Amino acid sequence: MELLHMDLVGPTRTLSLGGRSYAFVIVDDFSRFTWVIFLHSKDQEYREFVTLSKKLQTCTGHVIKSIRTDHGEEFENTPFQTYCVDNGIDQNFSAPRTPQQN
Numbered sequence: 001m002e003l004l005h006m007d008l009v010g011p012t013r014t015l016s017l018g019g020r021s022y023a024f025v026i027v028d029d030f031s032r033f034t035w036v037i038f039l040h041s042k043d044q045e046y047r048e049f050v051t052l053s054k055k056l057q058t059c060t061g062h063v064i065k066s067i068r069t070d071h072g073e074e075f076e077n078t079p080f081q082t083y084c085v086d087n088g089i090d091q092n093f094s095a096p097r098t099p100q101q102n
Contacts, residue, residue, distance in 0.1 A: 001056060001064045003029035008045055008074050024048055045074045066090040
């Protein structure tokens with residue numbers, strides 16, 4: 001897991017089957033494997049990232065080395081940044097108004 005690209009989409013007009021209006025999208029840069037996690041609210045993103053990070057390490061034996069996100073408040077906050085620092089994850093941000101970098 002050299003580099004994961006992450007973004008949060010929503011709220012959407014159409015809800016998921018579980019009534020969720022946000023989608024947390026994570027793409028592995030090398031394999032292009034994609035995870036989509038549906039959320040009720042933005043504040044669930046941090047908990048879901050921590051869960052996925054631990055699950056990937058347990059199942060694959062690999063740790064996440066780097067992530068790339070936009071400057072959204074869901075990624076640029078103290079708990080998220082602290083988790084990255086504590087776990088050796090390099091957090092990179094895309095340039096403003098350039099979603100293609102994310």
